[in-house]
Amino acid sequence: VxxxxxxxxxxxxxxxxxLISRSLIVNSQLNATLSKAKSSDILDMLCDGKSELSHLxxxxxxxxxxxxxxxxxxxSPLIEELWNDVxxxxxxxYLMNPVVSMVNELVTCLDESSKQTPVEGSESRSSNRSSNRDSEITDLQHRLSRNLSAMNVFLGGSARSARLLSVRSESESGGDPSAADPPPVEPIEDTVNLLIDMGFNR
Known part of the structure; x- marks a missing residue:
């Protein structure tokens, strides 16, 4: 040589x-400008008017x-040829270090590029699952509040406690009073007899 x-x-x-630095390619101000450019302007920058791409x-x-x-x-083929050189x-x-670093950076960038689409899909699925879980938890909280309110009234609790539970359920349901009303409770005779035996009044 x-x-x-x-x-x-x-x-x-x-x-x-x-050239292989992905952050310099994807996250630069020039990319933001080119992304907003018109198709005709991009074509003018890449080739002359007689190019085969002019119809596109x-x-x-x-x-x-x-x-x-x-x-x-x-x-990649250029770097692969260098890497396989005998x-x-x-x-x-002082020359081997930059070559090894360059190969490592290229492999890392290629790996990041290949993961871009799957990661976005995974985040979307994860977001959907999180949203579904939040909805299920909120619905469960509403049901528990209504059931606790009904149980408190059924067991002869104070009117103040019943009102507090009702107000809490109403606030969690978005201020809809109908959503906070406890469902009608049908007394079960065996349960009533058991409560009487435990000392509760009918």
Whole structure:
């Protein structure tokens, strides 16, 4: 390898490392600008008017995630060729370190890109499950409040306690008085006799 190639090697590695950095591709201000650009403007930036893509000018859009995946797919064969080179073990430490770091960054970025869609779906499913659980818990709280209110009245509790339970149930049901009313209780004769034996009045 000539002296000039060896001198340009660190610069080439630095450029490749910046190109494969997913955060620089996806989270930059330039991406926000390109995402808002019109299809015709994007086409003008990419090619001239005689390009084969000119008929797609109304269907072109920019996606940072898709661009990052395409760029990584283009760079990967170059880095793979370097990684499999038989002369790689002969590199000095000051060149081997950047190469290993670059390969590690590329693998990490490719892994993140492959997980983007499944993670979003998982978060959506997790959010749905959490929402369903919250709804079930709220419904259970309403039912328990109504049942406690009915039980308190049935067992001869004070009117104040009954009112407090009723008010709490009403506030949890969104202020709907009908939702807080306890269901009608049908006394069971065996239960009534048992309560009388325990010392309660009928």
């Amino acid at each position: 000539s002296r000039y190639v060896a001198a340009s090697f660190p610069t080439a590695l630095s450029l490749l490392r910046r 000018k109304d269907n072109i859009s920019y996606s940072p995630a898709r661009f990052a995946r395409a760029l990584h797919s283009t760079i 002369n790689l073990p002969l590199l000095p430490a």
